[in-house]
Amino acid sequence: MMMMFITGIHADEVRLTASARSVVSVGDRFQLTYTVNTKGGQFSGPEISDFRVLSGPNISTSQNYQVINGKMSASTTVSYIYYLQAFKNGSFEIPPASIEVNGAKIKSKAVSIEVVQSNTVPKTKQGAQTNNNGQAEAVNTGDDVFLKAYVSNRNPYQGEQVVVSYKIFTANVPISDIDIENLASFPGFWATNLITDRQQIEPKQEVIDGTEYLTGELYKAALFPQKSGEINIAAKKLNCTAQVRTQGNRKARDPFFDSFFDDPFFNNQYQNVRIEMESNPIKLNVKPLPIDKKPAGFSGAVGRFSIRASIDNANLLTNDAVTIKLIISGSGNLELINTPEINWPPDFETYEPKITKNIKTTASGVSGSRTFEFLAIPRSAGDFSVGPIELSYFDPATGKYKTVSSEKFEIHVEKGEQSSNSVTYSGVAQEDIMYLGQDIRYIKTGTFVLSNKGQYLFATPLYYMLLTAPVVMLALLSLLIINSRKKKSNVALVRNRKATKVARKNLKIANQFLKSQQREEFYTEVSRALWGYLSDKFNIPLSDLSMDTIRERLSEKNVSEESIDTFIEGLNKCEFARFAPGESTNLMNEIYQGAIMFISRIESELKS
Template identity: 45%
Template sequence: MKNHLIKTGYSILFLMALWLLFFNGKLMAQEPQFVASAKAVVVVGERFQLQYRFTAEGVNFKGPIIKDFNTLSGPSPSTSSSVQIINGQVSREVSYTFTYILEAFKEGKFVIPPATITYNNKQYSSNGLTISVNAGRQVPTSGQSPQQGGQQQQSTADIDVFLKAEISNVTPYIGEQIIISYKLYFNNQIAGHDGFQKLSSFPGFWVKDLLANQRDIPTKKEVYKNKQYNVAEVRRFALFPQRAGEIEIIPKETDLTVRVQTASRRRSSDSFFDSFFNDPFFNSRYSDVKKKIVSNGFTINVKPTPTKDKPDNFSGAVGTFTMKSQIDNTEVKANEPITIKLTVQGAGNIELFDLPNIVFPTDFEVFDPEMKSDIKVANTGVSGTRTFEYLIIPRNPGNFKIKPIEFSSFNPAQGAYNVQRSPEYSITVQRGDGSSSVITYGGTVRQEGIQIIGSDIRHIKLSPYNFSNIGVYFFRSYLYYLLLIIPFLLTIAILIIWRKEMKKRADVELMRNLKSNKIARKRLKQANIFMKAGNENEFYNEIARASWGYLSDKLNIPVSELSMDNVNSRLLAKGLKEETIQQFIETLKQTEFARFAPGTKDENMERLYSGALEIITKIEKELK
């Protein structure tokens, strides 16, 4: 009995010790801190860091909407941790930091609102920040000293130059073409500029440079606010919004070197000579002054295309387009090729929509279409022609019909859908004469790729013959019955395989999924050719088409309905790892920003090409 009481007492003490340790740990646990920090005072043109630090492993960080500063990069996450052991007590501190690089472009006092983050299903908000932006320091005159022959006076108030952005439409539809132009107004001599490359980044838009082939920048005279200026259109782009909602086009900046006139006041003992030498005609000099100018910005309200009367086969074509079709032959023999050509012509997002869906008879073998594009760029925007050429081969004789081919587009000027149809084609297929019984495909839709083989009859086998021994009969032997059953089984197997293959080919979604990797690699191969040729614009366009096109085929979603916002959820539904999804989204972002990233152009293109190839290969492996 005594031993039992002692054991019970020890158990109670042990449980109390565990409770005290747990309670002590709870008391020592501190509430996570979420703190924002940045410089309180900056000058115009200065770049500085904005940091958000959270002392726990938080998720779903949402940064503030920053309108009064240029966001050069961010948020860039980083993690730090430390472990301390004091008097046997182990404590671990983890902090997550999200960093922005901002640049001030106008004077004033501005408020940066709080950011939010989630930890243990609880949302935390940081503190807000107030930042004062003062005027920049005055640029000294080159080649002059303040005391050289007298007191020199110079002021940047004499610099009369500014950058003005103009846009054709601030309420477009998804995929509708809008034109943005950046004009430089100046009355001073421009001694140098940075190439105006900072004016070409537009997140949320598909961008086409309309002045890419223009070598010189023409100028003209224009009156603005009752004052005459020299005006040069330095950049002009066609923008195609890729998602609905508000999209901010932030003010763009550029660096100029402006040549201004300066004057020096000379003092002498004679007031007569003072007035003579201080005359502007005799006493004027020029110096080059660095000037940072900032354009105006826009808020674009992108409207989705209407759901009312929306055709089922609408593939994202927005603009004014016409479609025509051609067929080279309607009377052929079995196994002879037929070519059907579709031509879509017009102005709009002609490079971004999918080809029309054509339903062919099941007795026709259809090869992948060859696509050709003739894109024209002018001041009015992007237009051109896309041609889809199909090669089909009827395998059996008979009378067949190809239903009218439908092409649907949305006309933003009319606010309505336009459905165009080709004529119905009646094809008469006669029985072949035997000379074209076997056909192979050479890998191109041109008829030169079709080759006919086996054009001769096999020879009758002559002696010597193989005779069986007397008394041994092949008829009704095991081998006889086996060989009799094998053709029947083979026929059933071939029918089953053939039905599965026909069902697979009729499934357009499945075929797009199966061919997505092949099409993406074909586009990456073309991008590699552009990279080796140093064709930067075409390289980035091909990389973007490969990434978005692959995703469209894999998820069976038109490119026009894809965005950064729904990519994550769509890929998660496919069973991809979160790490792979984030890597793919990062590759899409790099596609938009790579041409403006630091480093040489060759390094940026090589890095982006390798990353796109790697992530597409990785997704293919995970989806198998």
């Protein structure tokens, strides 16, 4: 048997493609589709002014499968679909759209569309190709490619697990670009996907009516019908590209040679065609659960289950916590089972249980376990009985209700300390334990600070100080806010204060380029740091700064000649080194240190 493995499709690059009909009639409604071969990203649509936008962009995500030379691969594509309507004649161009993925911006090509009068656009049937002479050539895949749906049980009970799967079959027909619509939509059912990792799909070979097919299971789910009666699962649509042999129109020849030229060796024209197919619909007759002999505690569990219970401490003191752990395991609608009830004694304070689940999905369906941890605190001493805990469920294999129960727990509680705030516990999920005894306090003993009767704070100097303190603090706060707003409104002052910080930030980036020997980026950042520092520090627009005017403008700001020479020398070295090949790292270090020295010298001159 030939074994095949499915692998993910890794595109060499992210591509955003645009597609639409090239010729439409006035009044026609058509689709404009942008497709990207990866998930995620921020999509920016085009500006559409020459067409009426009816809807969009509508996002559609589809799984893509390919079967080539016996190997199946899978990938995901995202489509952004606009529904447009043409309302005037002419030739129009829709500008490119763009999408940002991982910081990179990718653009599509512009789309050109010609709008003509009605009844002048030729239509081509789906599943047909046009030959070089303009004649349509019929293509037919027959039973070579099809999608088939399987169901494990067509007459289940309400709530019973049913497994449905969808397989694609292909016989000697290479296919690619497989898209399935609404694959996971099952109205009337609670569904769980049984194929969580599509990279593990293993195509197999099957023989149907003497024909060998390559099959791949595209989707498999466990369904739990939520109502009785007839429920229909609609057919799923599948679109794919198939490489099929076409039969063109030929003039009549001599019958002797017809069979010769019709031989596949001489007439093996293959073309890629887009085909559409549907799976078979599925009809289920869901039987209602029997009413007679239904247990009083039945809450909808359907399947085969067992329970196991344990207690963490059966001998404890009052105000200690006790935890009973209940595990329900089996196969069926585990996640739909309600929380079992425990009849605690009235002297126990109870809390909501902590629920954890361990659900396993396999090819045969859903199974696993759910764990309920019930926490309670006894407030009185004595001997108490808890349980047994019961679970009633319906077994579809036997068509009968069954009840399973845990053991009965005997709990001995002794009187603990009288302190109302001494609550201890040893279980789990005790974050909700309440603190009792807040309303009645015991008499306190010890030494206390007492004051003479008749002494009050009112009308004392401290009273008036505390009374005026909020007003004084509010006034100071208002002055600080007004002063801060004035400073922020002074753009020149703000730029002056941030000049050094911005320059050091640019020099830090330049230092990174220095370490990685990126010369062009290094010199650019150094130049940006120096020019930006002078512009911000002395409030000189960048447009007024140049190598010809820098000395004059800095002299007007009372900058020393030595500092001006250092700055001009640093800029000249940057410009020379940027275009001089083969410069060493020593020159880059020298320029970097010179820039730091210039900024430090300017700061020192301004402070003095």
